[in-house]
Amino acid sequence: MVLGSLSRLSQPPRQVWRRGSQGFGNQRRAAKAVAAVFHEVGKPFELQEVPLPEKLNEGELLVRMEVATICGSDLHTVSGKRQEPMPLVLGHEGVGVIERIGSDIFSGSRPRHRGWKLQEGDRVTFSVADSCGVCPECTLHKLPQKCVSLMKYGHARMSEGTGLNGTYATHVLLRPGTHAVKVPDTLSSRVCSPANCALATVVNALDMARLPRYGSNKSAVVQGVGLLGIYAVAWLKKRVGMDSVFCLDTQPERLKTAVQFGGIPLLVSGGEEEFWERQRSIRERYPHGVDVAVEMTGAKGVIHEGVQLLRNGGHYSFAGMVHPDSQLSALTGETIIKKCLTIRGVHNYTPWNLEEAVKFLNEYREELPLESVLSPSSYALSQINDAFAEAFSGSYCRVVVNCQDI
Template sequence: SVEDRITWSIADSCGQCVFCTDYKLPEKCTSVFKYGHALLADGSGLNGCYATHILLRPGTGIVKVPDTIPDSVAATANCALATIINAISRIPDSAKAVVIQGAGTLGLYACAVLHNRGLRELFCIDTNKERLALVSSFGGVPIDARTSQYKQDRLKILDAAPVGVDAVLEVAGVAELVSEGIQLLRTGGHYGFIGMVHPHSHLDLTGEQIIRKCLTIQGTHNYSRCHLEECIRFLEKTIRSYPYERLVSPPFPLIDLEDAIHEAESQKYCRVSVKPHID
C-alpha cells in the first residue's frame, strides 16, 4: 500500500515462458528486463536506481521491508544477499566445511547465512585486510590470501577438512582462484560460481580435474522472487546477530553521486549508499 517500505527484484519476468515455468528460472526469462542495466531509451526510461523515482514494471517481485531493517541494510538485499541465498540453496544440506573466495558484500553475507545454519568450519579468503577484519563478526574464519601469509593460513582449512571441504563459493570475480578452489574441494564436492560475471573469466582447468574428483559446478546469476522474500526474512531474524550496517557507507546525497562513486573506488566500504530523495 502507499507509503510501505519495499524492495524489489533486480529484474522482471513474464511468468509464461519456458524458463519461468518448466525450468524454474524466472531470472533468465526470455523477455527479462533488469533495472539499472538498461538505457534511458528502453522501457519507461525510469529504470535506474540513482534517481528520485523509479517505475516498476509488471512481473517485478515486490517485497515489503519490516521497520526493523534499516534502509542501508535493505538496499543491499535485492542483489547481493538474494543472490547468495540462491547460490547457497544449491549447496547440499550435508555440507559441514565451506570455503568462500572473497570477503566483499557477497562473501560476508555468505558467512552470515551459513553460520546461521550452524556451519562452523567456514573459511573466507581475501587479500584486503580491512575486509578480512570483518569476517569473524559474520561467523567465518578469515584466511589471508596475500602471498606472504596464505601458506600458513591455508593450514587452518586443511586441518579442519583433511580430505577437502564440502563446498567452495567463488564470489571474488577472479578466474585465477578456481584452480585453488578445486584443490581445496573434497572428492564429490560442490563449486559455486557467482562472481565471475564478466568476459575476462577464462578458466585454466581440464575436464579430467572435474571428472576424477566427481565435482559439481553450479553457476548462479541473480535470483528469483522467492530468494528475495527469504533474504528479507533472514535479515529480520538476524538483524541483531551480525553487523550488517558496517558493510555500507554513510549515505551520500543524490546530488553528490560523483563523490559516492569516488568513495566506492577507494574500497573503504563494501557498498556505498546514496540517498535517493532530494530534501
C-alpha cells in the same frame, strides 16, 4: 530539464537518513521525478526532471525511493569497464515506498501475484529483473532472471518506458513482472538496500536445497570477501549452521570485516608455498576437505585452489567470474569426475531468493553487524558524484544514497 551537473567532491556527506518510511510519509505527491542521469563515461551524473506517468498501467507500481546503495557493477559502468545503453538512470539496489499502484495487479500469473497484497504506503524492495512470467525460462526452468524478454533495473536506457528504470532517482517505475517484497517494519531501509542484488545472489548461490545432502555440511571456503563474500559467510554460519567458514582474500581490511561475521581469515598474498600453507591449515581441521566452496572473486586463478580444498562430493558455486576473461585452464574434467564434484554457475537470483534475503536480514539484524558494511552517512541524491567518489575509494562495501534529498 537538466538541473545542473554535480561535482562537489569536497563536501562531506549530509546526515540525512531517516528510518523507515516515516520521513517521507506526509510528502505531497510530486508531478515530476528527479533522476541522476548517467550520460557517458568521464562525465559526472546530472540531475534531471522526469515526468511521472499520469496513469499507471495494469500491474505497474510507482515507488518513491528512500535509499539506494552503490553496487560494484555501477562502478564498472561509470569507469567504462562495463557497457550500458546510455543515457540511463543507474542503480538497482534500493528500498522505497509504494506511492501508486496500477489497477488489477493481482490478476494473471506474474511472479508478484504469489505474494501478499501490496498497498500504497508499503515499503518494498524489488527484483532487479523484470520477467514475462510465461516463457520457458520463467516457468519450466525456474530462471526468471533469464527471461526471454528480460529487463533489468539500472541497465535500461532513458528512452525505455518512462525512463525511471534505476534507483538513483526519487522514483522508480516497477513493471508488472517485477517481484516486490515488503520490508518488515523492524528492518531499516539502509540495511535492506543491498538485499536485492548482493544478498539475494548469495542466497541463490548457497540455496539450501542445492548444497550437499549427503555426508557432512559443516565447512566452507569463501574465495573473495567483498559484500557478496561477507554475506556468504553470514548465510553459511547462520542459515546453514556451518562450524567453519574459511575466508580467502588479498585485502586484510576485508578479512577483518569477514571475521566480524564469523569467518576464519586466511590472507592471500601469492606464492606457491603460501598456497600449500593454506591447504595445510584447512586440512588440519578438515582432513578430507571442505563441503562447499564459493567463488566470489571474479578471478579465474582461484578455481584450482577451490577444487583442491573440496572434499569428494563437494559443491562449488561460481558467482564472481561474470566476464569473458574466465577461461578455466587449471581445471581438468578428470578432477571434477574423480572427486564427484558439483559445480554450479549462479547469475542473479529468483523472486523467492529475494524473499529469503529480506527474511534473513530481519531475523539476524541484531546478531550481525549489518550496518558495518555501509557508509555511516547517507549521501544526498544531489551529491551522487561524491557518493561515487567514496564508493571508488573502497572504504565501505556499500555507499548509501538518500534518494529524496535533492
